[in-house]
Amino acid sequence: MKESDKNIEKLIDKMMSESTLESPSIDFTSKIMSQVLAAEERKIKAYKPLISKTTWIFIGITLTALTTYTIYSNNDISNFEIAKTYSDKASALFSGIHISKNILYALLVVPFMVLIQIGLLKNYFDKKYEL
The missing domain is CATH 1.20.5 (Single alpha-helices involved in coiled-coils or other helix-helix interfaces)
Structure with missing residues (x-):
């Protein structure tokens, strides 16, 4: 095992001595940074909300219409027995709260x-x- 390590080390030393030291160009950093910025711009996704503005507007209009209809309708809910039963239970439940x-x-x-x-x-x- 030691001999193979020594042979590998000799080979690496020989290769290192034959190669010359290369230095990067003057604008090396700017080229790399421009590539990094270009790669990041491709990865960035535009923010898209889960619920769009048109959906919020629709929800608001619907709630407003339902509230307005409930307030201004002439329907007397107490005529229905189911509604009367629930309203009696609810009033009994909340009668002690002031x-x-x-x-x-x-x-x-x-x-x-x-x-x-x-x-x-x-x-x-x-x-x-x-x-």
Whole structure:
């Protein structure tokens, strides 16, 4: 084993002594970096949200239409026995809970404020980390 290692080492020494030292060209680094940047640009995919803007608009319009229809419709839900049964159970379940006006206002306003902050933070980070 030692003899084969010595033979390999002699061969490597001989090859190294015969070869000359080559130095790279002056613009070697810039050429390599341009190739790296070109390769990275091909790998970068454009950001595509999971839910598109048109889908969000459709969802918003649908929810608004359903809410408006529910508020302004003349249908009396209490005429249906199933609805009456469930409404009686729900009113019995929540009859002991008293919510102050301040808590009610907070429950109505806080979700909208959170949504506004999410939008503002998203825009901030999009501008900060844009490519």
